[in-house]
Amino acid sequence: MTAPKVILIGPPGAGKTTVGELVAQRLGVTFRDTDTDVETEAGSVIADIFVERGEAAFRQLERAAVVRAIAEHDGVLALGGGAILDAETRKDLCSQRVVFLDVSLADAAHRVGLDTSRPLLLGNVRGQLKQLMDARRPLYGEVASTVVSTDGRDPSDIADEVLGALR
Numbered sequence: 400m401t402a403p404k405v406i407l408i409g410p411p412g413a414g415k416t417t418v419g420e421l422v423a424q425r426l427g428v429t430f431r432d433t434d435t436d437v438e439t440e441a442g443s444v445i446a447d448i449f450v451e452r453g454e455a456a457f458r459q460l461e462r463a464a465v466v467r468a469i470a471e472h473d474g475v476l477a478l479g480g481g482a483i484l485d486a487e488t489r490k491d492l493c494s495q496r497v498v499f500l501d502v503s504l505a506d507a508a509h510r511v512g513l514d515t516s517r518p519l520l521l522g523n524v525r526g527q528l529k530q531l532m533d534a535r536r537p538l539y540g541e542v543a544s545t546v547v548s549t550d551g552r553d554p555s556d557i558a559d560e561v562l563g564a565l566r
């Protein structure tokens with residue numbers, strides 16, 4: 400049965416895409432990101448999906464992308480930051496190898512900065528991030544097989560720890 404080698408979860412700015420690409424490179428497998436899958440399926444970028452169709456429609460597209468990716472992908476998979484809000488997704492993750500890339504509010508806010516591609520963070524980045532991280536931390540913890548702290552560390556070092564957890 401096909402299954403991802405590892406699934407990376409965590410809030411925006413945790414480094415899922417950055418670290419995921421490195422881990423995939425080092426394992427010699429492909430990297431897949433459900434955010435990219437949603438954009439391809441919808442034919443528009445995430446910021447526009449939120450504006451034109453709303454968050455609920457985005458979450459439906461995201462849930463479908465997660466189901467497809469888990470069934471099809473045998474490399475490294477990164478989920479969108481809010482994918483774990485879906486109870487069915489959390490159930491699906493229980494049988495997978497899941498690494499939670501943890502990050503403090505300060506480091507996450509610094510990393511995402513004023514990037515406008517994350518619609519949930521527009522306006523008050525630190526306030527929105529804090530609310531979202533407080534609400535989601537228990538959910539990330541619930542489905543993670545391993546937690547890797549990313550604060551003050553460079554992506555290469557974090558990728559090494561993720562690889563170590565797979566051995």
Ligand SMILES: Nc1ncnc2c1ncn2[C@@H]1O[C@H](COP(=O)(O)OP(=O)(O)OP(=O)(O)O)[C@@H](O)[C@H]1O
Pocket residue numbers: 409410411412413414415416417418434479480510511517549552553554557
């Ligand atoms: N360990 C790190 N140290 C410093 N900067 C980092 C680190 N990891 C990622 N970054 C930078 O932080 C920004 C966000 O990283 P990335 O896009 O990988 O996060 P993400 O978890 O995929 O976020 P999202 O949930 O929005 O997809 C990027 O500019 C990236 O270069």
Ligand SMILES: O=C(O)C1=C[C@@H](O)[C@@H](O)[C@H](O)C1
Pocket residue numbers: 410411434445478479480481482516517518519
């Ligand atoms: O944390 C979130 O809810 C999100 C994170 C991003 O990966 C995207 O999936 C989108 O911007 C929503």
Ligand SMILES: [Mg+2]
Pocket residue numbers: 415416417432434477
């Ligand atoms: Mg990402």
